[in-house]
Amino acid sequence: MTTTATPTTPSPTAPAAVVVAALGRVQPGRLGRVLGALVDELGDRATLHVLHTGLDPLAVEAAVWAHPDVTFISAHRDHYEQFGPAGRARSELLLLDCLRVEGSERVVVAPVDPGAVRIVAAAATAPRPVPAAVPVGPGSGVAVTPPVPAPRLEVGASSSHVLVLDGALATRAVRRHVDLTLARARRNRKTLSLALEAAVATGLGTVAAVPFPPAPESGPEDGDEIEVPESTVGDLLATAEELYADADYAGAREVLLQAVRLPHGLTDRVALALSRVLRATSDYVTARDVLLLAHGDSMATSRALAEEAEIAWIQHDHEASAELATYALRANLSNRRAEVALRRAQRPLTTAEAVPERTGAAPVLSHVAFYVSDRGNFGDVVLPHAVREAVGSVLPGPGWLPVHVHQVFDRERLELVNATDGVVVGGGGLFLPDTSPNGNSGWQWNVPREQLEAIEVPLGVVAVGYNLFHGQTFHSRLFRESLTALVDRAALVGLRNHGSVDQVRNLLPTRLADRIRFLPCPTTVLRHIHGEPAGAVLGGSGTVLLNAAFDRSARRFGDGYERFLADMAWYVRELRTAGAEVRFAAHLATDEQLVDDLFSEYGIRVPVDALYLLPVEEGYDVYRRASVVVGMRGHATMIPFGLGTPVLSLVSHPKMRYFLSDIGREEWGYDVHRDGLAAALAEHTLEIIGKEQEYRADVAAIQEELLAVIRGELATFATALGVPVTPRAPGQGIPVPTQGAVEIEPAPPAVPALG
Known part of the structure; x- marks a missing residue:
């Protein structure tokens, strides 16, 4: 209005x-x-x-x-x-x-x-x-x-x-x-809704008409709760959440403002949702303002403070973030987001003190990546290590300055990066509109175009993926504009599968399309860039590791989850009847929903290997020992493959087909909606167990081809850096980089006292 x-x-x-x-x-x-x-x-x-x-x-x-x-x-x-x-x-x-x-x-x-x-x-x-x-x-x-x-x-x-x-x-x-x-006062919720509408509208650069109505002639006594028409407000909130899930943040904002304009439309849930939408457009100031409205009870207060702590962290305001997260934990000690926010705020990443000292001719590189929090997705834990190991397999022992992809790449970070020899961006599915969305770039790297174009050192994009689900899209021109600026600036743009290469080329001007290169994910060649410890057990156990994912479940399963669950129950029973051991490899705690559902619906117990709780090397050992891994997550296929273990894929995302197509093994993929899924998957799994060494030899041969591509593309980046290429022989690993890496601490943080 x-x-x-x-x-x-x-x-x-x-x-x-x-x-x-x-x-x-x-x-x-x-x-x-x-x-x-x-x-x-x-x-x-x-x-x-x-x-x-x-x-x-x-x-x-x-x-x-x-x-x-x-x-x-x-x-x-x-x-x-x-x-x-x-x-x-x-x-x-x-x-x-x-x-x-x-x-x-x-x-x-x-x-x-x-x-x-x-x-x-x-x-x-x-x-x-x-x-x-x-x-x-x-x-x-x-x-x-x-x-x-x-x-x-x-x-x-x-x-x-x-x-x-x-x-x-x-x-x-x-x-x-x-x-x-x-x-925040409850005596006149209509007045309050109008005030919020004005606050949000002004933050979005509009001029809003906001009448302050007179006090009602009669109404509830002070302090009484007011009846809220949940059906109307709830319907609008549900619509806004659907639009948000579809990354249509402008549409979600408009729907939430409609809810705010309703009598009693300002609820804690509406305020929290509106703040998330504003955060997704990088209107961090107004997002934090709106969070002040979501304090109806201790739970809402904790959620709002945790959200504000995250926004403060995005803005590199670590002191405020730690304080807000502490208040959030005081209001609700079980608030996991507040715990993560506090941990992050206590360990700033990209500071002048984090820049490593130069040693000889070795370069110092900035590394823009998703540095996962403790107990985070195991695949995301592995990725920064794997990318650095891949770069280190062709360059002489680089030092690393970590740059978190989700924090604003501001002028201070720009100056630190420009003081290094180059910047690596990746890996992972960073071309995605709905993971830590922002209004600066439209994809996961929160980089304003002005700062991107001011980078003075060679920039390499390494093994990044175009990670959209079927039916997802970028709703604004922002991503295309940021992508064009990135490719125009980069010395190397290597995407992790040909599917991503084709999608991104279609978004670029013709003059830039040929700059997009195929650079497989380094996790697919872990045996070569990481190496194997002496005495490592490689398969032969007859163990099948199963994995499933439940983020964006509606996109993964549609309305077919019950059928998929029934297939998995039949599959597990069939394998056990044949003498195989079935375990579950959880990359996140939420992955374990499949285990819970198998027990609650079918009485089937499946032991869990919680990889998100293990050090990286122990997680690798879990995958090395398995005879076959049946994974739904991308890295529940690529990591065991990279360690030499045979794999099959439960396909609920296009990237799984992309990878299998790249290695010429499309038959290893099974769509989660496939008719006869359980029987076909069980037959193939048992075949692999019976011919495990043949499959391992096949995996090893494919890895050699992928390794040659990875090192060839990274050699191009080394040339841009002006650093001589020093390739290591296949199988010769390098130490896991710790300089600039985020240490994972298993214990939850104590809530500090505030003066």
């Missing part, structure tokens, strides 16, 4: 009516100075009201001294006390009470700089410079007058004005910590 407003000004002859709100303990001198400044500005005819919850006698004396006709309005102390001694909601409710004082043209919340009373604006807030999670009192100046456009307002000495709201005008100014929490 947009509008333009014609500013109105008060009649020069009409006396101004001003409400000064004084909640809690107010210094008498400060209150007197504020009232005196108002009298100086408005004259003796001004009508001044002081809304308070109890004033010191000296404060009353100071107020009367400043303006003898001042009137005092006592607020309901009991109602305010329920919000605690210095809660945000307490001061917000006071503001709304001020707006209900009949005839008032302006509201000033004290204590405030006396200069703030001269603001001519609809509503101006100037929060104290404290972390958003810390409850504060009404120390933010607020002025309410007829609307006058003001692109930037100076609030007292702080010069930190952030927001203007009025019945006809809403204008965003410049400061970061906007105080949108005036939308």
